Amino acid sequence: MKASDKVKHRTDMISSALRSAILERVLMPGMKLPEDSLGERFGVSRTLIRQSLERLAAEGLIELRRNKGAMVAKPSLEEARDLFELRTQIEDLVISRVIKNMNPAVLAELEGHLAKEVEAEHASEPKSIRLATEFHILLAKLAGSPVLLRYVEEIGYRCGLTLSLYARPHSTDCGIQEHRQIIEALATGDEDTARQLMRHHLTAVADRALFTTDEGGPLLYLDALEPYAKKVRDGGA
């Protein structure tokens, strides 16, 4: 049966849970992530936690220091700028590809996502943030290249993390309007405009954020993780 096939392994579930927690700003940059506390929370042994942490470290979402454990990554301002620059460059390719694949079904997916963003705009802040990132990931999916998707995802997540360090609250507000414009340009097949809008959008997101420099001390905070751990313990996706 398909349902049991799709059960990714527990490591994947734990990685995803931690990743979501980081992207939704439940785990803030600098927080320590000790193996056995996490293992206890998730109801698994340190082995699986270790694997998950290594994976997230490879993605750049956490830092792993020898004999000193893991903590949510605290990218420098420079690193943040480099990430956005790289992202901008890569998403050019996404635009080209999506335009090539454009059709009513694709357009519908994009507009469906936009609707979700509008809906969440005045609801929960974490959800808006997540949807904003997922807009770009949806575009990458529609580009039809697994390779492209892989890197857009990873860099998008890392950008999301940097925003939780450097962004002011509510800085996502105007993003929805920019997403809408991009969709319109894509729909009309105007590649140059779409590309420029995307570049402008990403620059704007970065600019809205990266000017304020916030300073937060490293803290350990596990209870916030509880809802995420519960899903894993209960065997959910």
Next chain:
Amino acid sequence: MKASDKVKHRTDMISSALRSAILERVLMPGMKLPEDSLGERFGVSRTLIRQSLERLAAEGLIELRRNKGAMVAKPSLEEARDLFELRTQIEDLVISRVIKNMNPAVLAELEGHLAKEVEAEHASEPKSIRLATEFHILLAKLAGSPVLLRYVEEIGYRCGLTLSLYARPHSTDCGIQEHRQIIEALATGDEDTARQLMRHHLTAVADRALFTTDEGGPLLYLDALEPYAKKVRDGGA
């Protein structure tokens, strides 16, 4: 002291050893990589091998199938093309940055590398291949962005892997001349020319390779690994 600091952990050494073996075409795409055989070879337990395999899987160099073990990745032709396209797009950024950082020391490093390439041209094939990839990595280093370096490295490695699947023998020959031209353009600060040369170079590398479709069966071959394993067992880098 610095020497003891630089002792990366054994997992890193094993990952590097396997990565080198893959890039030097000692481990060909499709070869199986069983955990305990590798562990025996490298003189470590399966734990460390597993970690290394997971890391390489994250980099896209090997594939990891649940309950069925690891094998050297066999990227499809389409994936190969996507990788080169993405690489081309990203290395644009490298060019811009290197030009900004250009100075005599940088130029000297580039020319030093080119000299090594020339020297190895008629010596060992694997060394030429390695040096050709490392030219791009050197450029990324000189670009001065760790983020950029990380992705150029990874994608460069993956491209190297695809070439071992799809490239004809001796297809690296003309690469050196192209590298030389790129260095010249960088030296004169001509960004547009450099960028175009780089794009042309990468396209040429891909084209020289990706037309022949070779079909190789999956094989298990461990003895070829011996020199790599020995370095690790002896505690070398």
Next chain:
DNA sequence: TGTGGCGCAATTGTATGCAATCAACTATAC
């Protein structure tokens, strides 16, 4: 002779235990 099921061997998935490392604290000497 071909096909279907059953069991065994091989390989991976996960937990646990012990050793090594690091950080913080205390005690002692100056």
Next chain:
DNA sequence: GTATAGTTGATTGCATACAATTGCGCCACA
């Protein structure tokens, strides 16, 4: 009172042991 050395507690690094899964070969049966 300060500085340094020793010691203790906590945390990671790695190996080993056991459980679960998969694939293959064998045998029965049509």
